[in-house]
Amino acid sequence: MRSPTAALLWEIWHRQRGLAMAVAGLTVIGRLLDWSEGPARSQEASALIVLLAMASFVLLFAIFNYTDYDSHRGLGSFPRRLLTLPVSSLRLVALPAVSGIVAVELLYLLWRAPLSRGGSTSPLFVALLLGATMVFYQCVLWTLHRLGVLRLIIIGLTVMGLFVVGQLPQFAPTPPPLWRSEAALAIVVASLSVLALVVSWRHVVRLRCGGYGSALQLETLFTSMAALVSRNRTAFASPAAAQFWFEWRASGLALPLLVGGVLVLMIGPLSWLERDDASASFRLLLGTLVMPVVTAVPVGIAFGKATFWSEDMSMPPFIAVRPLSAEDFVAIKVRVALASVAVSWLLVVGFLAAWLLLWANLDSVSRFAIQLWAFHGQSAAAVYGIAALVIV
Numbered sequence: 001m002r003s004p005t006a007a008l009l010w011e012i013w014h015r016q017r018g019l020a021m022a023v024a025g026l027t028v029i030g031r032l033l034d035w036s037e038g039p040a041r042s043q044e045a046s047a048l049i050v051l052l053a054m055a056s057f058v059l060l061f062a063i064f065n066y067t068d069y070d071s072h073r074g075l076g077s078f079p080r081r082l083l084t085l086p087v088s089s090l091r092l093v094a095l096p097a098v099s100g101i102v103a104v105e106l107l108y109l110l111w112r113a114p115l116s117r118g119g120s121t122s123p124l125f126v127a128l129l130l131g132a133t134m135v136f137y138q139c140v141l142w143t144l145h146r147l148g149v150l151r152l153i154i155i156g157l158t159v160m161g162l163f164v165v166g167q168l169p170q171f172a173p174t175p176p177p178l179w180r181s182e183a184a185l186a187i188v189v190a191s192l193s194v195l196a197l198v199v200s201w202r203h204v205v206r207l208r209c210g211g212y213g214s215a216l217q218l219e220t221l222f223t224s225m226a227a228l229v230s231r232n233r234t235a236f237a238s239p240a241a242a243q244f245w246f247e248w249r250a251s252g253l254a255l256p257l258l259v260g261g262v263l264v265l266m267i268g269p270l271s272w273l274e275r276d277d278a279s280a281s282f283r284l285l286l287g288t289l290v291m292p293v294v295t296a297v298p299v300g301i302a303f304g305k306a307t308f309w310s311e312d313m314s315m316p317p318f319i320a321v322r323p324l325s326a327e328d329f330v331a332i333k334v335r336v337a338l339a340s341v342a343v344s345w346l347l348v349v350g351f352l353a354a355w356l357l358l359w360a361n362l363d364s365v366s367r368f369a370i371q372l373w374a375f376h377g378q379s380a381a382a383v384y385g386i387a388a389l390v391i392v
Contacts, residue, residue, distance in 0.1 A: 004085060004086070004087045004091070005091070005095060008082075008087075008092075008095050008096075009095070009099060012063070012064070012066070012096065012099065016062070016063040019059050019060075019062055019063045020063060022056075022059050023056045023059045023060050023063070023107065026052050026053075026055055026056040026059070027052075027056050027107065027110050027111065029052060030049050030052035030053055030056070030111070030114070031110065031111075031113075031114075033046075033048065033049055033052075034046075034049050034113070034114045045114040045115060045117055049114050050114075050115070053111045053114070053115055056107060056111070057104070057107065057130075060103060060104060060107055061100075061104075061133075061134065061137055063100075063103070064096055064099065064100035064103065064134065064137075064138065065137075065138070065141055066078070066079070066096040066100075066138060066141075066142075067079065067141055067142070067145075068080065068081070076145070077141075077142065077145035078141075078142045078145070078203070078204060078207065080207070083204070083207055083208045089201060089204045089205045089208055090201055092204055093142075093197065093200045093201045093204050094197070094201075096138060097134070097135055097138055097197055097200070100134040100135075100138065101131040101134050101135070104130045104131060104133075104134050105127055105130065105131060108126065108127055108130055120170055121166055121167075121169070121170070121182075122182055125166065125169075125182045125185075125186060126166065128186050128189060128190065129162050129165065129166050129189065131193070132162060132189045132190070132192070132193040133158070133159060133162055135193045135196050135197055136155075136158045136162075136192075136193070136196050137155055137158070138200065139196040139197070139199055139200045140154050140155050140158065141155075142200050142203055142204070143199055143200060143203045150254070150298065150299070150302055152298050153258060153295065153298050153299070157261075157262065157266070160266060161265075161266060162189070164266060164270060165185055165189060168180045168185060168273075169181060169182050169185070171273050171274070172276065172277070239322060239323050239324055239328075240324065240328055240331075240332060243322065243324060243328070243329070243332050244332050244335060244336060247332055247333065247336040248336050248339065248340075250307070250308050251302075251303050251308035251336060251340075252336045252337075252339060252340045253340070254299055254302070254303070254308065254340070255292075255295065255296055255299045255303075255340045255341065255343075255344050256340060256343040256344045256347060258295050258299065259291070259292050259295055259344040259347055259348065260344075260347050262291055262295065263288075263347060263348070263351050267284065267287070267288055267291070267351070268351070268355075270284060271284055271355050271359070271360065272359065274361075275359045275360065275361060276361055277361060278361040278362070278363035278364040278365075279364050281360050281361045281362070281364065281365070282364035282365055285352070285356075285360075285365065288348060288351070288352060289348070291348075292341075292344050292345060292348055295344075296341065296344075300337075303333070303337060303340075304333075306319055307319070
């Protein structure tokens with residue numbers, strides 16, 4: 001190669017050329033389907049075309065994760081073999097970030113015609129959000145590598161947050177106030193993207209200087225919060241009680257913290273902004289009920305391991321030598337999981353009680369309840385029973 005930059009770009013292409021071809025194939029198929037509809041196409045793209053577009057973007061982000069994959073550990077960290085190259089840390093970070101931004105913008109340019117049809121968001125604003133998503137995606141993968149699969153949750157929450165940001169200018173009243181305008185939101189998102197790039201750069205600098213761990217030390221934050229909430233100063237009644245406390249402190253708080261964070265940072269503000277829209281309130285109610293289940297899936301994958309933050313499936317000797325049988329370990333895991341789920345749902349039910357009683361528009365919910373009431377022979381017990389069954 002004539003330059004280190006060319007060599008690094010060639011490595012990205014060489015390692016992910018299969019995914020790149022898949023992205024190209026999905027894009028060609030989607031555009032051909034959109035073109036074949038001709039004048040008969042609707043104001044919005046069909047569900048199949050939107051699905052193909054989403055798949056192509058997901059594969060594109062997989063191309064630019066720029067991590068070392070380990071078959072035993074799954075998601076990897078920033079490639080440590082690159083840390084010894086005679087190039088600056090800024091180039092090691094900026095090259096995959098800039099190339100990822102350019103790639104996602106080019107892909108959006110190819111999909112712009114069907115995806116922007118019927119939408120009111122500015123294409124430039126959408127392009128900015130996509131570029132920021134790429135920067136945040138890489139920053140989470142590189143700097144929080146010790147969190148393992150939980151990085152997927154953080155990435156998902158980040159994507160959801162940027163989607164909400166993209167919808168803010170469309171909320172009533174219109175035209176939106178200055179703080180909800182596309183220009184103001186674009187400045188905020190661009191500034192956060194630059195900050196994420198700087199954090200990634202400092203993380204690589206730290207690795208090259210012999211440091212280890214995340215530049216943000218998020219796992220340390222979780223540990224500190226767990227210690228603050230679940231501090232124990234008395235003797236344990238039994239080894240099983242001690243192991244329960246250890247599992248709760250290390251793993252049990254993860255799901256309640258994530259559910260509470262989503263409620264406070266996303267669903268709560270959205271419910272206030274959409275307090276006058278009955279249909280939006282109904283959709284948000286359904287999303288709130290589904291959210292703990294969706295969040296519990298990746299948390300459960302990590303929870304099933306002996307140590308929550310590790311990506312190693314084996315049980316470390318520190319835990320294996322404790323005076324407990326294999327059945328005890330499994331039973332304690334199940335009890336901690338049940339307690340974690342119960343606390344998470346208490347948070348959800350408490351939020352729903354406050355929201356539905358104080359500021360929610362219940363017109364759509366009431367119409368749905370009336371339809372259920374009529375369908376079940378005007379039995380109020382059936383309606384309340386179904387509502388209780390949904391919660392259970």
